[in-house]
Amino acid sequence: MDGGVRPALSCAIYLSNHHTAMSCKDCLSRRDFLARSALAAAAVVVAEACGDGQIGPTSVALGNGITINLADFPELATTGVLVDVGHERAVVRTGPASFDAHSRICTHEGCDTAVANNRFECPCHGSIFAIDGSVIRGPSTGESIGPLPDLAVQFNATDNTLTIQ
Numbered sequence: 001m002d003g004g005v006r007p008a009l010s011c012a013i014y015l016s017n018h019h020t021a022m023s024c025k026d027c028l029s030r031r032d033f034l035a036r037s038a039l040a041a042a043a044v045v046v047a048e049a050c051g052d053g054q055i056g057p058t059s060v061a062l063g064n065g066i067t068i069n070l071a072d073f074p075e076l077a078t079t080g081v082l083v084d085v086g087h088e089r090a091v092v093r094t095g096p097a098s099f100d101a102h103s104r105i106c107t108h109e110g111c112d113t114a115v116a117n118n119r120f121e122c123p124c125h126g127s128i129f130a131i132d133g134s135v136i137r138g139p140s141t142g143e144s145i146g147p148l149p150d151l152a153v154q155f156n157a158t159d160n161t162l163t164i165q
């Protein structure tokens with residue numbers, strides 16, 4: 001409790017042990033102390049309940065899907081080229097009418113990876129993911145991480161668009 005806010009109870013102990021007057025302007029009321037303690041305990045319970053033993057997010061919510069016009073991304077005319085389509089997503093054409101899409105959010109601590117050298121490169125701790133999202137190299141911190149999430153993608157040939165989850 002050094003330098004921090006003291007609960008009223010510890011102020012009373014301090015006073016009884018030192019027999020000196022002490023300003024209690026920084027002390028918490030008993031009610032505040034109990035409320036904060038209950039919140040801290042609840043946070044620990046929630047954290048433990050959510051723990052799965054894996055470092056970093058196992059799934060990343062990207063919000064609503066997006067629709068892109070393929071005419072805006074001429075690189076997607078070629079198969080096997082990883083293209084940053086914005087909105088934390090990247091796409092690769094795998095055939096005449098087929099595409100794969102992945103989240104660019106790093107599965108280590110959630111940094112936005114960059115598309116470079118036809119792969120995903122995380123600027124935060126150096127993780128590298130292959131074009132299919134698999135891990136080529138984990139973070140410099142040494143933790144084990146999972147692949148980048150695969151995203152559902154739908155090609156609309158009529159209007160030449162892709163809708164990506």
Ligand code: FES
Pocket residue numbers: 106107108109110111122123124125126127138139140
């Ligand atoms: S957040 Fe990507 S390597 Fe740490």
